[in-house]
Amino acid sequence: MLSAMAIVLNMLENMLALPLGVRLGMANIMALIVVHIYGVKEMLFVNFLRVVVSGLLSGIILSYPWWMSVGGVFLSSLMLMMVYKHSSFIFTGIMCAIAHSVGQILVLSFFLTSSAFMPYLGIMIIMSIITGILTGKVSEIATKRLKRGIHHAS
Known part of the structure; x- marks a missing residue:
């Protein structure tokens, strides 16, 4: 069910x-x-x-936008594994968003055999900070409520 929710989002x-x-x-x-x-x-x-099913549903699987998504999710997942136990939800959200952006730009640069997109990374990092704050806060609120619900149900 959680995978389905991630795919829908x-x-x-x-x-x-x-x-x-x-x-x-x-x-x-x-x-x-x-x-x-x-x-x-x-x-x-x-x-x-999420990456595989979303790629299939949107018809982009194995195209370079799909590989950009894979690169972003890969680096974001690595970052999440490194920081989540020792950091706030907001900091984790920011770091994962930045890692996702870096992953996308790296894959794009590989496919286009150019580093011309690297300057755009600065804008993406600024946007990642903003969106990371939002996703971190929403995740924190939802996790606390879900843990409370799981605790009360048992």
């Missing part, structure tokens, strides 16, 4: 008219929640399934 975000490269990171909310409640393996599964 990703697909909804794809429908938003945002500037090139700007993502809200709504699906990352699920990754943050899952890693805090269930652990790293489950978060990796949710992220992997």
Whole structure:
């Protein structure tokens, strides 16, 4: 169910008219929640399934935009594994958003065999800070409520 929620959030975000490269990171909310409640393996599964199924549903699987998504999710997941136990949700959200942006730019540079997009990384990092704060805060609130619900149900 958590994978399905991440996929739906990703697909909804794809429908938003945002500037090139700007993502809200709504699906990352699920990754943050899952890693805090269930652990790293489950978060990796949710992220992997989300990228594959979203790519299939949107018809971009194996195209360079899909590989950009894979690169972003890969670096974001690595960052999440490194910082989530010792950092606030907001800091973790920011770091994951920045890692996602770096991953996307690296993959784009590889496909286009150019580093011309590197200056755009500065803008993406600024946007990542803003969106990371939002996803971190939403994840924190949702995780606390879910943990309370799980505790009361048992």
